[in-house]
Amino acid sequence: MRFSHETTLDSYSESFNLADWLFTLSEEEYHACQAGHRAIGVVGKREGMVNVESIGGSLIIQHYRTVVAERDRVLMKSPHSRAYLLHLIPAPVGVAWEMEIIQKGQTRTFRCTIDIQLPLLLRLLSSMIATPFFIRRHLVQETDGFAQDMSTKMSK
Template identity: 30%
Template sequence: MELLAECTAKAMIHCVAEKIDLADWLFTLKDQEYQSCSVNHIAGGISSSIDGKRMSINVEKVADNLLVQHYIEEIGNKDHCRVNSISDSFSGLGNTKLGITWELRINVLTANTCELENSVKVSSTDHFLTLLKSVNITDLALVKSQMLQNVEEHSAEETPLFAADIYNKVLAGRWD
């Protein structure tokens, strides 16, 4: 799989980092909470993989792509989560699959302030490359550039809203 796009967005959270549990947040995020973090978030839910790992299932639009993501837990700590998905992508070009890694971290800034770091990596699959070839798209650099722009715009919108949702849960005593 070839890396197509990689971006990181950050948002400050005004609380002690130890009061946050990212794994609990990610794997208990309710549908309506997920939807409130982007106008392009359509649905979110939780499940488990065949081998019993926690899974976050998200449906969202990024630019003109409708994505159905089945994020399987790789790292699930209080301050660091990484999940991977072979995601279904539906666009005007056709239906395909993309590899997506979503990584969240809480970084300590001061004794009472931290930041949410939201990173996304999108990788090609054989299916995706075959689709590009079938529609005579040969300029992978152009595809990468457009994909990066789309992912950056989406992450810039959702990251501060994810941080706000986390902060509201801290204020409600969710992880005390």
């Protein structure tokens, strides 16, 4: 399952660095960007991070490793994430998370894309319990929240 959402950044600074922003995001700032965000922890300088999120009745723990950490693009992969359906039943999940700042004319947009790999049985079950709806809703709120945090920091 692949989901993507983008929004216009209210302000932008040429000195802004998306990777720097992500790897210095405090837990308080992470919580403020999306109601389902539970915890964030950075591993090493930019080696990866652990994210804990609650999405549509499932708790998801992602152990991301950094694939790309650039000024306008970050790609994180967590091939061995764990989802807890109803916060109880463990299931393996693979997650790729990409963030990009894209110039569109005189404006900049922020795009967040997630690609979730589920085992076949879980994929079938997820469609019956509206998981795609909850993931999309989470992603839209997260993307908009991240963009607001970035714009606030860039306007200072």
